Amino acid sequence: MSNSGPVPFSTTLHVRDHCLCLAAQRAARALARRFDEALRPAGLTSGQFSLLMSLNRPVPPSIGSVASLLAMDRTTLTANLKPLERQGLLETAIDPQDRRSRLLTLTDAGRAALTAAVPIWQRMHAEVEAPLGEGVADLLRAGLMALV
16 A cells, blocks of 8 residues: 555544544543543442442353453453452452363452442433433444444
């Protein structure tokens, strides 16, 4: 591919107005900021809330299954788990079925953090969905899930 000159400003505007990746990144950052602020009284960020919620299962999940659910690589997930483990919100244990694998369990403190955070999340979620109009949030979720 040869360099035939600079990219025209009209292309920049087109990308700004049509790029799904950019729109998703901007929306994700804006939503994360809103949820981070709302969840601050519970002592969690939006990412930590999602991570702890992903552990709220009847059977402790593996690091791999949580990474898959959250669309994170295992290294990033492990880095995000460490502060939560230091705060006593979760525990990591060796999987007795596969000693190479680690299982993640919420502690009592982790369950208490979720108990405090869920009503905040519910209020914020309703606040975020309201301006979208009837059924739009469901369509948006379906469209986003189709991309995952």
